[in-house]
Amino acid sequence: MATQQIRRVLDADGRLETDETGPGAATVERCYRLQVLARTFDAKAVTLSRQGRIGTYAPLGGQEAVQTGAAAALETEDLLFPTYRDHAMYLTRGLPLRDVLLHLRGHGVYVDRRDPETVRTFPPTIPIATHLPHAVGAGMAATYRGDDCAALASFGDGATSEGDFHEALNFAGVFDAPVVFLCQNNQWAISVPFERQTASPTVAEKAAAYGIDGVRVDGNDTLAVYETVRDALEKAKSGAGPTLVEAVTYRRGAHTTTDDPTNYREEGDVPDWLDADPLERTRQYLERECGWTDDDEDALREWATETVAGAVDAAESHPGLAPEDAVEHVYDETPERLRRQLAESAGGR
Ligand SMILES: Cc1ncc(C[n+]2csc(CCOP(=O)(O)OP(=O)(O)O)c2C)c(N)n1
Ligand SMILES: [Mg+2]
Numbered sequence: 001m002a003t004q005q006i007r008r009v010l011d012a013d014g015r016l017e018t019d020e021t022g023p024g025a026a027t028v029e030r031c032y033r034l035q036v037l038a039r040t041f042d043a044k045a046v047t048l049s050r051q052g053r054i055g056t057y058a059p060l061g062g063q064e065a066v067q068t069g070a071a072a073a074l075e076t077e078d079l080l081f082p083t084y085r086d087h088a089m090y091l092t093r094g095l096p097l098r099d100v101l102l103h104l105r106g107h108g109v110y111v112d113r114r115d116p117e118t119v120r121t122f123p124p125t126i127p128i129a130t131h132l133p134h135a136v137g138a139g140m141a142a143t144y145r146g147d148d149c150a151a152l153a154s155f156g157d158g159a160t161s162e163g164d165f166h167e168a169l170n171f172a173g174v175f176d177a178p179v180v181f182l183c184q185n186n187q188w189a190i191s192v193p194f195e196r197q198t199a200s201p202t203v204a205e206k207a208a209a210y211g212i213d214g215v216r217v218d219g220n221d222t223l224a225v226y227e228t229v230r231d232a233l234e235k236a237k238s239g240a241g242p243t244l245v246e247a248v249t250y251r252r253g254a255h256t257t258t259d260d261p262t263n264y265r266e267e268g269d270v271p272d273w274l275d276a277d278p279l280e281r282t283r284q285y286l287e288r289e290c291g292w293t294d295d296d297e298d299a300l301r302e303w304a305t306e307t308v309a310g311a312v313d314a315a316e317s318h319p320g321l322a323p324e325d326a327v328e329h330v331y332d333e334t335p336e337r338l339r340r341q342l343a344e345s346a347g348g349r
Pocket of ligand 1: 126158
């Protein structure tokens with residue numbers, strides 16, 4: 001079936017496999033910078049979590065290419081609905097690293113009351129797949145209002161077993177909602193491998209049941225992801241309906257910092273097709289096509305280390321949460337009972 005084809009632009013050594021002109025050197029370089037920043041951040045975040053300086057952390061190692069490529073394909077007006085593992089999508093969307101860290105320290109995503117409308121990126125959903133119907137609703141609202149935008153909803157392979165996934169795709173198909181469903185199939189849902197998740201050989205083919213297009217893309221090929229998501233967003237905005245994109249990738253690390261994957265998979269037990277680290281692949285492309293040098297690489301690594309260190313300092317020197325932050329956005333009007341508790345806690349401070 002057509003959906004079994006995997007779209008790939010770069011081979012494992014970063015060589016162009018097609019005659020496509022690609023997104024352009026500037027976009028690839030931008031994605032690569034974000035990939036290195038994301039990986040540097042990821043390693044630091046695991047340490048910070050172990051030291052109790054942030055909460056539980058979901059590492060994104062191995063998924064840098066899909067997250068940066070997909071988020072880079074968004075236009076400013078488009079809406080993004082991410083999950084708890086999509087830190088690199090936030091970075092690509094321009095959310096400061098400090099704010100990503102503050103969120104992991106218990107703050108809201110929009111620290112210092114930044115207007116979410118200008119970011120057009122929703123807070124990460126922890127409940128699996130609940131944001132998919134939201135993305136469809138937001139897409140339909142955009143259509144009703146005549147806004148020229150689409151919604152990109154990111155989720156994992158495990159999310160495809162949730163009712164919300166099926167309801168969202170069904171609704172989106174019936175109403176031609178301008179939504180792109182991006183499944184980052186990293187082969188694991190905590191300890192459940194993909195073959196125990198579904199009897200379907202692929203996620204993409206599930207689209208057929210809802211009368212929408214389903215495509216598979218190599219999730220470790222940032223160019224292919226960028227182009228696939230960009231095409232799907234353009235199609236959605238032209239009124240031609242939603243797309244289910246399955247980005248095939250791999251979760252290299254633990255599910256979260258509370259998980260020990262050696263309990264359910266062998267260390268270094270990665271599938272044969274996982275032939276190259278996505279960062280290596282992007283870098284080799286840059287070297288070949290754009291004259292990327294070892295000096296550029298060293299400068300980038302240094303910049304990433306300094307940027308992460310600066311963000312950690314900024315997050316840790318933030319004044320912290322006020323008691324009223326616990327109830328903000330919960331009620332339209334804070335009930336009397338909670339107001340009393342807040343007043344008592346203020347008195348006790
Ligand atoms: C509705 C719901 N059920 C169960 C969980 C517990 N849970 C957290 S992550 C996870 C696995 C999700 O796997 P997947 O969708 O593949 O995303 P990944 O973690 O691989 O990015 C589960 C079951 C949850 N958060 N929400
Ligand atoms: Mg998964």
